[in-house]
Amino acid sequence: MTDHHSDIDAVSGKSTTGHEWDGIKELxxxxxxxxVICFYLTIVWSIGYWIVYPAWPLISSNTTGxxxxxxxxxxxxxxxxxxxxxxxxxxxxxxxxxxxIEKDPALLALARAKGKTVFGDNCAPCHGSGAAGAKGYPNLxxxxxxxxxxxxxxxxxxxxxxxxxxxxxHEGQMLAFGKDGVLKPDEIVTxxxxxxxxxxxxxxxxxxxxxxxxxxxxxxxxxxxxGGKGNQEMGAPNLTDKIWLYGSDEAALIETISQGRAGVMPxxxxxxxxxxxxxxxxxxHSLGGGK
Amino acid sequence: MNKTVNPNExxxxxxxxxxxxxxxxxxxxxxxxxxxxxxxxxxxICLGVYYFLPFVRWNRGLGAPSQAVLIDLPNSRFYFxxxxxxxxxxxxxxxxxxxxxxxLFLMNSVGGRIWxxxxxxxxxxxxxxxxxxxxxxxxxxxxxxxxxxxxxMKLERISEIVLKHSIWLMIAWWTxxxxxxxxNDAPTLVKELVTFQGPMIAYIWIGILTATTYxxxxxxxxxxxxxxxxxxxxxxxxxxxxxxxxxxxYDRGEKRTSVKKAAELRALGQQVGDCVDCYQCVAVCPTxxxxxxxxxxxxxxxxxxxxxxxNVMAKIxxxxxxxGYDNDINIHRRQEGKAPIYRxxxxxxxxxxxxxxxxGGFMVYMLATRSLLDVNxxxxxxxxxxxxxxxxxxxxxxxxxxxxSGYDRAIAIDxxxxxxxxxxxxxxxxxxxxxxxxxxxxxxxxxxRLLVTAPAENNPEKSIPVRFHVMDIGLGVAASATDNFxxx
Numbered sequence: 122m123t124d125h126h127s128d129i130d131a132v133s134g135k136s137t138t139g140h141e142w143d144g145i146k147e148l149x150x151x152x153x154x155x156x157v158i159c160f161y162l163t164i165v166w167s168i169g170y171w172i173v174y175p176a177w178p179l180i181s182s183n184t185t186g187x188x189x190x191x192x193x194x195x196x197x198x199x200x201x202x203x204x205x206x207x208x209x210x211x212x213x214x215x216x217x218x219x220x221x222i223e224k225d226p227a228l229l230a231l232a233r234a235k236g237k238t239v240f241g242d243n244c245a246p247c248h249g250s251g252a253a254g255a256k257g258y259p260n261l262x263x264x265x266x267x268x269x270x271x272x273x274x275x276x277x278x279x280x281x282x283x284x285x286x287x288x289x290x291h292e293g294q295m296l297a298f299g300k301d302g303v304l305k306p307d308e309i310v311t312x313x314x315x316x317x318x319x320x321x322x323x324x325x326x327x328x329x330x331x332x333x334x335x336x337x338x339x340x341x342x343x344x345x346x347x348g349g350k351g352n353q354e355m356g357a358p359n360l361t362d363k364i365w366l367y368g369s370d371e372a373a374l375i376e377t378i379s380q381g382r383a384g385v386m387p388x389x390x391x392x393x394x395x396x397x398x399x400x401x402x403x404x405x406h407s408l409g410g411g412k
Numbered sequence: 413m414n415k416t417v418n419p420n421e422x423x424x425x426x427x428x429x430x431x432x433x434x435x436x437x438x439x440x441x442x443x444x445x446x447x448x449x450x451x452x453x454x455x456x457i458c459l460g461v462y463y464f465l466p467f468v469r470w471n472r473g474l475g476a477p478s479q480a481v482l483i484d485l486p487n488s489r490f491y492f493x494x495x496x497x498x499x500x501x502x503x504x505x506x507x508x509x510x511x512x513x514x515x516l517f518l519m520n521s522v523g524g525r526i527w528x529x530x531x532x533x534x535x536x537x538x539x540x541x542x543x544x545x546x547x548x549x550x551x552x553x554x555x556x557x558x559x560x561x562x563x564x565m566k567l568e569r570i571s572e573i574v575l576k577h578s579i580w581l582m583i584a585w586w587t588x589x590x591x592x593x594x595x596n597d598a599p600t601l602v603k604e605l606v607t608f609q610g611p612m613i614a615y616i617w618i619g620i621l622t623a624t625t626y627x628x629x630x631x632x633x634x635x636x637x638x639x640x641x642x643x644x645x646x647x648x649x650x651x652x653x654x655x656x657x658x659x660x661x662y663d664r665g666e667k668r669t670s671v672k673k674a675a676e677l678r679a680l681g682q683q684v685g686d687c688v689d690c691y692q693c694v695a696v697c698p699t700x701x702x703x704x705x706x707x708x709x710x711x712x713x714x715x716x717x718x719x720x721x722x723n724v725m726a727k728i729x730x731x732x733x734x735x736g737y738d739n740d741i742n743i744h745r746r747q748e749g750k751a752p753i754y755r756x757x758x759x760x761x762x763x764x765x766x767x768x769x770x771x772g773g774f775m776v777y778m779l780a781t782r783s784l785l786d787v788n789x790x791x792x793x794x795x796x797x798x799x800x801x802x803x804x805x806x807x808x809x810x811x812x813x814x815x816x817s818g819y820d821r822a823i824a825i826d827x828x829x830x831x832x833x834x835x836x837x838x839x840x841x842x843x844x845x846x847x848x849x850x851x852x853x854x855x856x857x858x859x860x861r862l863l864v865t866a867p868a869e870n871n872p873e874k875s876i877p878v879r880f881h882v883m884d885i886g887l888g889v890a891a892s893a894t895d896n897f898x899x900x
Contacts, residue, residue: 152432153435363800408808409806
């Protein structure tokens with residue numbers, strides 16, 4: 122208080138704080154006492170937080186507060202409550218058939234929401250967060266399916282995977298016709314051009330279509346079928362459509378034919394519970410390409 | 413001019429300014445007159461509306477709330493008689509707040525702090541609490557005497573105090589009780605509350621508002637206006653030289669004398685002021701100020717000093733309105749012997765009125781023409797487009813349909829933009845593949861995943877604007893939303 126001096130302002134007749142800036146003085150307008158008391162009370166109140174809540178860091182931990190409050194425990198309780206709330210709905214999801222889920226707007230919304238989350242956690246690394254895929258990893262939005270695009274087929278693929286090592290997994294792969302010496306390099310170029318011609322893509326000049334057809338019939342028809350329409354039993358892609366998992370240019374096709382392809386889809390049975398797998402099947406099916 | 417003081421030369425005795433000021437309790441005296449009557453009337457209207465509005469019923473049909481004014485938080489709806497607002501229509505409240513703000517400006521430029529003096533909840537409830545206090549403890553002098561008295565309390569005094577606080581608390585409790593009724597069906601909630609089956613949150617809010625009403629109207633009173641409310645500061649910037657404020661007409665009042673002295677001087681033919689220094693204006697003031705010191709921030713302009721002064725002027729046979737709604741311009745004009753002029757209509761008030769009319773009119777127009785069917789469309793971002801096995805392009809959209817009406821609607825969706833489009837709604841039966849038909853329950857929203865497919869050869873552009881039309885196939889009401897159809 123020793124610095125607090127005042128004198129009387131001649132105009133207003135009020136005392137000033139004694140502070141002066143360029144000849145302008147600050148009038149002393151006292152705060153209301155109740156205000157000051159309230160202010161001190163808030164300070165006292167704040168001390169309560171130190172006592173009631175975790176506050177002070179110690180060397181290896183911290184003070185826990187009077188009631189052992191922890192925000193993490195709160196979150197755990199809320200998550201447990203959420204699981205409880207979701208529990209019934211997930212049971213309903215597990216009990217309903219895949220087709221019924223798609224017909225019930227509430228179950229569909231739940232399956233899509235749940236499926237989307239689980240997809241983001243488990244599938245997005247390969248298939249992309251929007252399931253748009255990448256080279257070697259199928260786009261799940263389109264209507265081209267290696268192993269079938271019905272709800273049941275999608276569910277089966279998710280459950281057991283492809284070439285995953287699971288007992289019920291999808292088997293079958295693209296052989297390495299070049300590496301294994303089945304076809305000679307010029308035969309590979311010819312059949313690659315023939316495959317391009319199946320879906321109306323341009324072919325190299327001087328390409329012998331008859332020779333290509335013969336090589337195709339001898340080596341490829343077993344899996345890809347007559348005319349290259351593919352076979353979902355063996356995961357053999359349709360070669361006549363516009364969708365190419367590994368690329369449609371000549372170099373990519375030559376690589377595929379000579380080196381073979383055997384992409385792996387892991388089996389999710391055992392890792393995800395059945396209701397979740399169902400939700401994911403419905404989600405993938407609802408992306409738009411499902412049959 | 414102040415003389416500059418070197419702080420180092422000051423002695424402790426010079427240190428006269430207190431840092432903290434104790435509140436000087438105000439004991440407003442009862443008064444009767446025009447403005448007191450206006451205040452009673454407005455108080456009755458304001459409190460009547462506040463306490464009883466939740467009980468007003470309004471028929472909206474089966475299944476919908478029948479309360480005229482209801483803020484339905486769990487279902488995110490606001491009901492006001494024939495209007496039902498959804499959360500996304502909150503801009504109507506923005507408009508209302510703008511109109512309210514400009515209305516305050518207009519009031520201020522016409523008649524000063526009309527809001528503070530007559531309508532503000534703080535003023536209304538404080539006025540009511542003062543009335544209770546006066547009824548039980550007596551008028552100004554008695555209350556001052558009782559507060560100052562150092563005699564040991566007698567039973568009578570104790571019962572007075574207990575009675576006063578009980579009535580205050582009952583008013584405060586009713587205030588809190590009325591508040592929660594705006595958030596739930598009032599008759600049901602009242603029944604639940606009195607049988608102690610009401611929701612805990614209701615009791616908590618009643619408790620909070622009981623406490624604030626009791627403390628703010630019973631204890632804080634004018635301190636709220638002086639120290640806590642920003643409006644006195646703002647209004648000082650809004651007033652102008654033509655605004656009519658509660659003003660002591662010093663041209664008439666000065667020089668102040670006593671009644672006796674004034675009569676003597678008048679008999680001698682001398683000029684004397686009408687103010688007889690009776691301090692009635694100070695005695696009735698709910699903020700404890702002296703209006704004769706000119707416009708002050710503490711003054712809420714309730715007009716009670718006008719009544720008090722008028723009563724005195726009538727008694728001593730002088731003209732009324734020594735204190736009245738006036739401004740400095742007229743005081744100076746009268747001093748110069750000219751007639752006063754009142755300029756209510758002037759650019760400032762015209763502009764404020766125009767703003768109120770424009771925004772109010774716009775809001776009414778928007779409200780009257782708003783559609784009870786709406787559609788929002790959000791394009792899938794990942795992937796934006798999908799190439800199908802036959803080479804055609806498919807885009808996916810999240811479509812949100814809003815049915816704000818009180819009945820279910822069957823909605824047909826049409827798309828316009830890409831050539832030869834086909835549509836599919838995920839989960840919906842494909843009975844009408846080219847024109848999906850969806851039923852949206854009343855007063856709700858439906859979110860759909862809509863797939864639009866179009867041949868690539870017919871739609872060579874990278875991006876085509878699309879417009880989705882949704883139409884109520886029964887009533888023909890339509891809405892639309894735009895987006896783009898994108899090639900991969």
